[in-house]
Amino acid sequence: MSLLRSGLLAAALAVVAGTASVPAAPAQADDRAGLREVMFVGNNWDGTADVIESTGALTKVGRINVIPDKEQRLREIYLNPVKLAYFLGIRETAGEGHDQFVDDMYSTPDGAAVVVSRPSFADVVSIDLATGAINWRFPVSGYRSDHMAVSPDGTRVAVSASTSNTVHVLDITSGKELGSFKTGDKPHENVFSKDGRYLWNMAIGEVNTALDHPWLDFTKGDRRITVVDTTTFRAVRTVDMRQRLDAFGRGDLSDSVRPVAFTPDEGTLYFQVSFFNGFVEYDVATDKITRVKALPKNPSTSEDRTTWVNDSRHHGMSMSPRGDKLCIAGTMDDYATVVDRASLQEGPLVPASKPYWATVSGDGASCVISESGADRVTAIDFATGAKVASVPVGDHPQRVRIGHVAKGWTGPAAR
Secondary structure (H helix, E strand, O other), X not given: OOHHHOHHHHHHHHOOOOOOOOOOOOOOOOOOOOEEEEEEEEEOOOOEEEEEEOOOOOOEEEEEEOOOOXXXXXXXXXXXXXXXXXXHHHHHOOOOOOOOOOOEEEEOOOOOEEEEEEHHHOEEEEEEOOOOOEEEXXXXXXXXXXXXXXXXXXXXXXXXXXXXXXXEEEEOOOOOEEEEEEOOOOEEEEEEOOOOOEEEEEEOOOOOOOOOOHHHHHHHOOOOEEEEEOOOOOEEEEEOHHHHHHHHOOOOOOOOEEEEEXXXXXXXXXXXXXXXXXXXXXXXXXXXXXXXXXXXXOOOOOOOHHHOHHHOOOOXXXXXXXXXXXXXXXXXHOEEEEEEOOOOOEOOOEEOOOEEEEEEOOOOOEEEEEEOOOOEEEEEEOOOOOEEEEEEOOOXXXXXXXXXXXXXXXXXXXX
């Protein structure tokens, strides 16, 4: 019997991960005693995280230093030739000449700490939101940490260790490893199913070389989706989009799955791929690609694929809570747009400087993008497709995540 028809996989398909389409942090905003819903913005090159309002004007609430141990980490790296080689390699490739100090972050359910993946330091740390001190540190296998995901109950966090082709799942309070599993080459985004029983990982392959011509696609490695049971950490399904794209007649597209968004019923997956100005629609139950949407190109964008950051053309997408609109970050084309899911018709192209991520505001009314080229985050109304708010943040914002802090919190106390 094929995997697609097996009872185990049928159960997995019934709970296909959907938390990429709606903020993954616990949804209760201000109904928790003593907590306030906010957004955390990871400023990758700064090593800081700005905390802003989750709705409305996105007003700043506070800022966190996520590398308080920078001197200690650098000392360890410079005393280890292998670690130093990777550290400098990250700076010159994925970091575009900068160190990558914060990739992803999630707050703990009690709002007492924020857990952060730090690529250049190859670790995950928990930062105490009251004091700014490190509660725990987990060095990942290999030499670089990347995207994370938090379980629906907020108790577990998964992190991609991109150079070891591994995903670690940690207890969010203690930092203890609960399990791990192997993936394809360069694991990237992680998404939990709504009930937390399954975890999807997207391996994007090698994106840091200049071997970007289509005929050199074979050099990019093993790119696939791995779905695991979060109790056993064993794979229940793998999906190679190469076969599905070819069957749909789009052998010209890369099979490197980048950011994703699931529909609220968890039956349809939308995803971006390397080098493409648009996205793909995939029906999970039939295991088939159903539509491909190309979005407008910016005539000012170079067609030299080696100039696109980490093989991205468009990188960042989210879905409205009702599942009727998609928000797309057109990274190298310098815009974002809201797309009607039924017709796949895009709305106004909202100018944005290298938008790198897209999430959903706390009230669900807006898409929030990080403009990494302008050091700001911007909200776009799902209903009108128009820009409604923008606020400056730190150097090179990337991931934006919903989370919680204590009511009245304005930043760590001076120590």
